[in-house]
Structures are given as structure tokens and as C-alpha cells.
Amino acid sequence: MDRRTFLAGSATATAGALAVFGGATPGSADEEDGTGSWGDHVRSITAVTQVFGVGQKLVAVAVEYDSAIDGSTLSTSTFAVADRTVTKVYANRTADLAQRGRDGRYVIVELSPDDTAAALWVTKQGPGTPPDDGSGDGGGPGAGGPVVGDTTPGGTIVAAKATLTQTGTVTTTRGTRYAADTTARTTDAVVNPIVDDFQQLSFSDPATGQTLRYNLFVPKNYDRRKSYPMVLFMHDASVVNVATEGPLVQGLGAVCWASPEDQARHESFVLAPEYGSVVIDDTYEPSTLFEATANLVQSVTQQYSIDRNRLYTTGQSMGAMMSLGLNIRYPDLFAAAFIVAGQWPTAQAAPLAQKKLWILVSADDTKAYPGEQAITEVIQDQGTQVSTALWDGRSTAAEFAADVRTMRAQRTPVNFAAFEPGTVVPSGSTTSAHMATWQTAYAIPGIRDWIMRQSL
Numbered sequence: 001m002d003r004r005t006f007l008a009g010s011a012t013a014t015a016g017a018l019a020v021f022g023g024a025t026p027g028s029a030d031e032e033d034g035t036g037s038w039g040d041h042v043r044s045i046t047a048v049t050q051v052f053g054v055g056q057k058l059v060a061v062a063v064e065y066d067s068a069i070d071g072s073t074l075s076t077s078t079f080a081v082a083d084r085t086v087t088k089v090y091a092n093r094t095a096d097l098a099q100r101g102r103d104g105r106y107v108i109v110e111l112s113p114d115d116t117a118a119a120l121w122v123t124k125q126g127p128g129t130p131p132d133d134g135s136g137d138g139g140g141p142g143a144g145g146p147v148v149g150d151t152t153p154g155g156t157i158v159a160a161k162a163t164l165t166q167t168g169t170v171t172t173t174r175g176t177r178y179a180a181d182t183t184a185r186t187t188d189a190v191v192n193p194i195v196d197d198f199q200q201l202s203f204s205d206p207a208t209g210q211t212l213r214y215n216l217f218v219p220k221n222y223d224r225r226k227s228y229p230m231v232l233f234m235h236d237a238s239v240v241n242v243a244t245e246g247p248l249v250q251g252l253g254a255v256c257w258a259s260p261e262d263q264a265r266h267e268s269f270v271l272a273p274e275y276g277s278v279v280i281d282d283t284y285e286p287s288t289l290f291e292a293t294a295n296l297v298q299s300v301t302q303q304y305s306i307d308r309n310r311l312y313t314t315g316q317s318m319g320a321m322m323s324l325g326l327n328i329r330y331p332d333l334f335a336a337a338f339i340v341a342g343q344w345p346t347a348q349a350a351p352l353a354q355k356k357l358w359i360l361v362s363a364d365d366t367k368a369y370p371g372e373q374a375i376t377e378v379i380q381d382q383g384t385q386v387s388t389a390l391w392d393g394r395s396t397a398a399e400f401a402a403d404v405r406t407m408r409a410q411r412t413p414v415n416f417a418a419f420e421p422g423t424v425v426p427s428g429s430t431t432s433a434h435m436a437t438w439q440t441a442y443a444i445p446g447i448r449d450w451i452m453r454q455s456l
Helices: 014-021 029-034 261-267 288-303 318-329 350-355 368-381 397-408 435-442 447-452
Strands: 042-052 055-069 079-081 086-091 104-109 121-123 154-155 163-166 184-186 188-191 198-204 211-217 228-235 269-274 307-315 336-340 355-361 387-391 414-419
Touching: 029 121, 042 184, 055 079, 055 121, 055 163, 079 086, 079 104, 121 435, 184 397, 198 288, 198 435, 211 288, 228 288, 228 318, 261 355, 261 447, 288 318, 307 318, 307 435, 307 447, 318 336, 318 350, 336 435, 336 447, 350 368, 355 368, 355 435, 355 447, 368 414, 387 397, 397 414, 397 447, 414 435
Parallel strands: 042 188, 228 269, 228 307, 307 336, 336 355, 355 414, 387 414
Antiparallel strands: 042 055, 055 104, 079 163, 086 104, 121 154, 163 184, 198 211, 211 269
16 A cells, blocks of 8 residues: 555546646636636645644645745635634645745645544544553553454544635735635645655564564665664554554654654664554463564564664553563563553563663553552662652643653663653543553653663
8 A cells, every 4th residue: 555645545646636626737828817716726735644642633735726826915714624723824835834834836724633623543432542442541451452352443544635615815926816716625635744754564474474564664864884773663452453554643652753853863763563453461461463573673674774782662551561571572682662651560570670761651540550660669679770750741842851851860771750640631631541641752852862872
């Protein structure tokens, strides 16, 4: 499946778009006098998405005209989008969001991410909410896995589409006016920043007989003569058996490492498997997909110029449990791990004392919090220093960054931070503390930098 089209089908070619909207071409009479419907002057209409902690959302529509548009003539009343709130309208030279627009052929219509219709990752309990797996706020799926079973998707990726109307006049930089028009148009293409940069691949593991679908981000300036780190992200049970891209759109756990900002600081590969069934539940008896994951890491490492001393693992809920389990079973595989709302039996936890860990959980998480407290006690009993802190889950990015700096200054190999009771779940929300932890964790500045600086 083409990675640019998994949400909305293949992008319509320019000629096809012109046919759909009326067929005007640059330099035609329609362009000169501004007559005809606004669709006569449109080349394409592209949906633009963005991934948040709660999942992917449709955040803008980019309308490409046949001439450069004067941005000073645009306002939020120039367009109306069905079931959406228009927050900003400006001209640009590409179909991308911008802090400040520039006169160009594209008009960017930004939309409120808080609109209900914005959500593109939806589960049985609504946008961004994982299914109830019967385990409360636990560190992973309950025994036997979630009620969705092994073949029913826990979440759904909604097609990124929007229908809009040009309700005001659009003026070109040459002064031609394209009048308001009641004709509604629907997006014909989609752009998924960062998500589109991942490849969708498949790994057949001869050792376990398992086939594992996965997403792989390769650094844009990949040079085989250099050596790169790699981050393994493993999703929670709500993403079991959805499209291969599921781990990329369900939250920030995978895509945050591949953002332009992160890649500018730490060029790295990002590996995100999509599991067709629950790998491990609260019985702590992993399926063969557990071993297949370790073999996948080894396989990708052999295919590319990847530094074996700088492999990292992270995951949320089930993925956090897998990260702990893999570090125990393969103590020389990963240089560091970011553990988000997970747990593991303390009787097996002693090897974790030799690892570099950043653990994050909510104090309101009734299973993962005491579970991770017990693990850190084992680590400390082994003589390893552990930094601990309580953080306000309502903190701003700057406040979180200060919290991280304070903890990093202690220079301990293991850091254990917990959100204070009653702070991580937004007021009035029915979101569990378990889920709210991972919706917040991967946006906190500084933790990823700490992880990426560790080595075996």
C-alpha cells in the first residue's frame, strides 16, 4: 500500500483534478477575467494531517489555484468547511502549514484540532480512546488480551477528507478576483507529514515462523559510510491488528523520533512494528511475536549501517511491558529504554539494574504505578542509583523541560518520574490515567535527548 494514500486513496493528478473542477488552465480567459466558479481555477485540494498524543487529526486543507494568491485579501471567512472550525487562512507556496504565509498558488485553510470531526484515529470508545480491555488502569492488556480479540481491530483509521466552500472572494497577485461560490468541493489528495516518511514493510522470521508487518523510517540523508542509532517503538493493545500504519497515527510514540526537529539533533532510524495479535498480557507469557521482534531488530540492523551500541527501545502499556521483557531476555541488545506505563514481575527484574532506563507513569495508574515502583525497588536493592520525582501532568512544555533537566542533573542510570495524582487526566475527561500518560509522555522535551545520548 502506498504510504501517501492509506488514508484517502491515491492523489489525483493535475490533469484529473482540472477535469473534476471544470478544466480551466493557466492563461485562459477564465483566469484573466475571473469568471466561472471557483472550481474552474482550482488545480487540487489536499487534506493535511498532524499526529498528536491522542492520535492523528485532519488539521488543514490546502487549495491549489492556477495563479499566485494575494494572502492579504484572505480571512477566516473566505472559506467554510463542513463540520469544522476554520481558525486561520493564508497563502503559501507549498501545501504546508506555516507560521507566516507567503503569496503563492496555495491557500492554506487551517482547522481546529479540537473539532470532533478532526479525529482520524478512532476506537470503540471514541477518538483517541483505547478499548476497555478489562484490566482497568493496568500496565497492559488483561489476561487473555483485550475484548477486541486477535482479529477485530481495536482502532480504526478514518479517511482524511474534508468538504469546503469558497465563501469569500479570492484575489490573485495580479488583481484577478475569484468570486465566492456556493459550490462545495471535496479534497482529492492527502499529505501526512512525518507519517509519509515511513516505509511499510514485512519481515518473515525463519526462527519463529511469524510474519511481522512494520514501519521503518530511514534518515533522509542516509549515508552507508556513517553509523546511525535506531529506536524501536512498540504499541499498546488498542492498535493490535489494524493497518500497518497504525503505530504511526495512534499517537506520538513512533513519529516523535522522526520529526525534523529530532532528526536535526539525532539522525536515527525508527522501527515501529504492527502486531496482528496481543504479544503479552498480564500473565507475562509472551507469544512468539516477542522473539520475532528481537529478530526483526537484528535483521534491520544487518540491512543498514546501524550502530549496535546505540539501539533503543520504547513502548506504551503492552509495548512498555515488551521493552522491559526484551531488556531482561536480551541484556546486551539495547543501550537505553523509555518505559511508558508498563510493568513486569519483580522476581525477574534484577537484570534491569544493569540498564539505562527512563520510566514514566501516572500515580493514578492502579497497576502500572505500583508495578514500576516495585521494579525500581529491585533495581535499588541491586545497588543501582535511581532518581525519582513527582511531576504535575498539567505542566507546560517549558515546565516539563525544567523537570527533565533537574532529573538529568542527578546523572543516574535510572530515572523514575510519576505524574502527581489528579494531574495527568484533563478536567472533565473520561480518559484513563493509563492512557493519558502515553498521550503526554512522548511530547515532553528532553527525555528523548537523554535516551539518544546513551550507549552500551
